[in-house]
Amino acid sequence: MPDTPPPPPTPRRSDATRTAILDAARERFAADGYERATIRAIAKDANIDPSMVMRYYGNKEGLFAAAVAVDLKLPDLGTVPRSDVGRALVAHFLDMWEDNEVLTALLRVGVTNQAGAERMQGIFRDQLLPVAQQVCPDPEQVPTRAALCATQVLGLALTRYVLRFPPATALVRQEIVAWLAPTIQRYLTAPSP
Amino acid sequence: MPDTPPPPPTPRRSDATRTAILDAARERFAADGYERATIRAIAKDANIDPSMVMRYYGNKEGLFAAAVAVDLKLPDLGTVPRSDVGRALVAHFLDMWEDNEVLTALLRVGVTNQAGAERMQGIFRDQLLPVAQQVCPDPEQVPTRAALCATQVLGLALTRYVLRFPPATALVRQEIVAWLAPTIQRYLTAPSP
DNA sequence: TACCGTTGCCAACAAGCGTTGACCAACACC
DNA sequence: GGTGTTGGTCAACGCTTGTTGGCAACGGTA
Incomplete structure (x- = not known):
């Protein structure tokens, strides 16, 4: 489970919502690409209000940056x-x-x-x-x-x-x-x- | 120069505009993809009104279909x-x-x-x-x-x-x-x- | 209990989108 | 020389988008 870059020492009560947003965002970005994956659709998938996405991730680019963290785990x-x-x-x-x-x-x-x-x-x-x-x-x-x-x-x-x-x-x-x-x-x- | 599917026997006066639209559309689609290549931007590139695009190609999908006609010209x-x-x-x-x-x-x-x-x-x-x-x-x-x-x-x-x-x-x-x-x-x- | 930060929803904004229809100018034809 | 067809502009429509600010409920703390 990826999270925002500085992992908060104390778990927040909103962590479930945050990861729900990221999961929905990943799914939408994968299925629709950047432009057609709307914040409103992502919020609806995560069962929250679109404004929550803005509060937690700033804007759409921030959401994308947080949702798509790739580690190829390439072998040695x-x-x-x-x-x-x-x-x-x-x-x-x-x-x-x-x-x-x-x-x-x-x-x-x-x-x-x-x-x-x-x-x-x-x-x-x-x-x-x-x-x-x-x-x-x-x-x-x-x-x-x-x-x-x-x-x-x-x-x-x-x-x-x-x-x-x-x-x-x-x-x-x-x-x-x-x-x-x-x-x-x-x-x-x-x-x- | 591609044209609308039934090539008109008599060249129309608007052929210059039509190909200008197609050229601009190709450029925009290539540079921006489908969603971000707006009809307004394509029309501005072609120096005409957006409504002309609609008249000549019906809608955005029709424009894309007309603009992107691919013949790979593969050798025998x-x-x-x-x-x-x-x-x-x-x-x-x-x-x-x-x-x-x-x-x-x-x-x-x-x-x-x-x-x-x-x-x-x-x-x-x-x-x-x-x-x-x-x-x-x-x-x-x-x-x-x-x-x-x-x-x-x-x-x-x-x-x-x-x-x-x-x-x-x-x-x-x-x-x-x-x-x-x-x-x-x-x-x-x-x-x- | 009173307080205050967190979590969440709601309503609205400005901008941009595809699309439409009314309207004007230039041409072709009888 | 009028007339219908074509080429083109203008203004607006309905809708969706990202984004914002206000306001209510919750939860821990003093």
């Missing part, structure tokens, strides 16, 4: 056999995405909202780049190789969870891992073409 | 050496995307708008699937393999043209082709894993 690739990093990463991303509407929310918002796009850039920089650094041979190529991985992973998420291309939603977990793992493996470890 | 892969289809497709998509804001508009809108997503599904079905059919060994695997290609190509477009991850925008055409061509080649022609 130092402990994974070098030939398995592709498979490990693809499997991990699938696990994360399948039961995590925050990621879909962030993807939807990132496409139509500048703040959302910058948030995604930050996640890429702070979470994916360091992991890629553990595996890539040439440090100078780390950003390029990590970005290539991002194109494939985000492309899968886009096609499967947002655009819902029928053949992409029909794939089962094992197929995805089998097809994508060699791609990620090559982007990370193969000699540059 | 029958004439391409089988080992070069990956390279040919990646190069072609890059050519299309670099100077074509329609594709960015469609991608942005497809993420937040149901009609946009269905439009993209239609393009995938009507334009990419037939081409994949020319190359894939097993007809039953065509949708899967084409969808895999879509994940990689759309993922690149998303990361490079919409989210603008710095390392993805820094890539030059040759690098992208060199990295992505083997991926597409494998998704289309390699034995299924």
